[in-house]
Amino acid sequence: MTPPALALCFFLSFLLWHDAAGGGKWDLLLSNAGISAMHMQLLHTDRVVMFDRTAFGNSNISLPKGKCVHDPDDPVSRLDCTAHSVEYDVRTNSVRPLTVLTNIWCSSGAVFPDGTLAQTGGNGQGDHVVRLYKPCTDNNSCDWQEITKGLSQKRCSIPNNPPRRGPTDYYSLPFLQQTFDHRETDNHLYPFVFLNVDGNLFIFANNRAILFDYTNSKIIRTYPTLPGGDPRNYPSTGSAVLLPLKGNAGAAEVLLCGGALKGACDRARNGDFVKALDTCGRIRINDPNPQWVMEIMPSARVMGDMLLLPNGNVLIINGAGTGTAAWELGRSPVLSPVLYYPDNQPGSRFEVQNPTSTPRMYHSSSVLLRDGRVLVGGSNPHEFYNFFNFPTDLTLQSFSPAYLDPQFGNLRPKILSPISGSNIGYGQQIPIRFIVAPGQLVQSTIMVTMIAPSFTTHSFSMNQRLLVLDRGDVMPVGGSVYQLMVRTPASSNLAPAGYYLLFVVHKDIPSEGIWIHIP
Incomplete structure (x- = not known):
């Protein structure tokens, strides 16, 4: 190949990874994962468990023969022979259906030390259920196991103030009631919770944060209100990360980005989709006098995900530029991810990345994979599966940050x-x-x-x-x-x-x- 041809080849390769805005590369992995990937968890088997909600109606992937589910919460299909959870195999780029019996909408999850995924709560008859998924790689026989009364309190989108810790292991946390905004829709749901390096929990809800000693059910620190006072939790959905912890030092720093103005949810219900927030707050939670330091993102974003990348940088991805979370209330998809460099000087921490052509709005999600790519899926801003006007999205994509560019091999x-x-x-x-x-x-x-x-x-x-x-x-x-x-x-x-x-x-x-x- 001649030198000019080599130069042209390199230039074209460069264009695939970079444009004037930044870097990164998008790939379509599956045009039909069967469900809208509302919840995601990568397991140590290099498989990703995903699920949406059972009351969406029939999905686009069938359960094995004879495994139909009767869900009284589903107003569309009382007998559903389709799956609402799948396992995605990263190596083979394929999915297989999993069986859930009760509604898992708006729930949470964590992985036990042995690698078992524990998923808690949901909606309707699923709000007291604990579901366990123990991964397997031999014959794909693993599936969800459900504990019907695993929770003594319902866990979904209902604010609660459980009684003091006792035989039933409740914790008294009036903070969740105090941050509940009765003037509009909640704004404290899906609080941001991080385990601090001292063993206590940093909890952020609405526009305030506390440090909570969960073993003694005691608030040990109250942090300043986030400047501006606008809400950052559902439906004014921002996102947050605990920034990289270095060595065995006691420093811990939280970064919180995006959200929506006060009243934005009610305004969206009336057809007025106001611009989302373009601010981030950063706070050193163990300082003697911790204070929020504010920064400006390149663009406004609500419903964005924030992921820690292997090199310690933060990826902000998915979301909308106007409105809020909840059905039909977001507009103006934000298609370009943003990289945040925590160790750079203020003013030089954000870098816009190459855009996708696929909106990822309400009920979308993303996770980091072992090879450094980011798996992106979901988006369903409708009450049921709906393939018109910001359609229910069943695709899976990967976003490859620029560090995966072949030129760095x-x-x-x-x-x-x-x-x-x-x-x-x-x-x-x-x-x-x-x-x-x-x-x-x-x-x-x-x-x-x-x-x-x-x-x-x-x-x-x-x-x-x-x-x-x-x-x-x-x-x-x-x-x-x-x-x-x-x-x-x-x-x-x-x-x-x-x-x-x-x-x-x-x-x-x-x-x-x-x-x-x-x-």
Whole structure:
């Protein structure tokens, strides 16, 4: 190939990944996943469990023969022979149907230390149900198991103030009632909750936050009201992340972005779709006198997801530019993701990425995959499946951040050891062995991170957590192989037991992740 042809080839490849706005690449994975992926969780089997709600009517994927479900909450189809949950296999890019018996709409989830997905609550007859999904890889026999009265209190979109902790393990939290806005629709649902490094819970609802000692049912700190006072929780749905935790230090910082103006939900119900919020608030939650520091995003966004990437940056993706969450109340899809660089100076932290052509509005979700891509699905702003006017979306896409651009292949590390699935303990020194192309290694840029995958729904990636591990010097082993020692997190307050993705990052380019397990 002639030099001009090589230059043209490189230029065209560059255009696939970059435009004037930024970088990243979109790919359509499945044109029909069968359901609208309202809730997502990546498991340590590299499979993603997804579900929507059973009362949408018939989905576009059938249950196995003889597995029809009778759902009294579904006004469309009392006997439903279609699935409302699927398992997506990342390796084969395929889905298989799963069976849920009760309505799982507007619920939450987390993964137990053994890798079992626990999903709690829902709507109607599902509001007291706990559902367990223990992953398998041998014969695809695993499916949801339901505990009908697993919860003693309903969990859905009903504000509640449970009695003081007792035999039934309730916690008294008047804060949730105090942040309930009776003048319009809630604005405190799906609160943002993070485990602080001291073992207490940072809880943000509406426009306020507390630090809650859940073992003693006691508020131990009240934070300043977010400047501006506008609500950030459903239906004025913003999003939030706990920024990367570095080493075993006690610093913890929360970033919260987007949302809607006071009254925006009621205005949208009357056909007035006001511009969403374009502000972010950032707060160091363990400072002696913590204060919110405000920043401006490149564009307004409501219903956006915020995901921690392996290199410690934050991806803001999906959502709308006007209106709020809830059925039919969002407009002006925001098609371009934004990268946020936490360690940059204020004023240079945001970078707009290449846009998708697919709106991801209410009831969309996204999760980080082991190879560094972001899986994106869902979007159904209608009460039932509706394929007109911001249609119910059954597709799955991936967004590949620019660090996956082939031009960075010579910088990308490959982990040799430990092997995926290895167990680690707290406060241990463990060796990490990896490859970087000959002559490319810049030792000062090497970073080792571990990420707890999120349960994502309603614009909040629950339980996601990124730790930057303390490391020693990078030592050559031979050829292009290197080794370094890292110290694992000191306690379960920093890293609760369970499965994590571990990455080696070189010059901001992450390796493919491996699974590690804290039993």
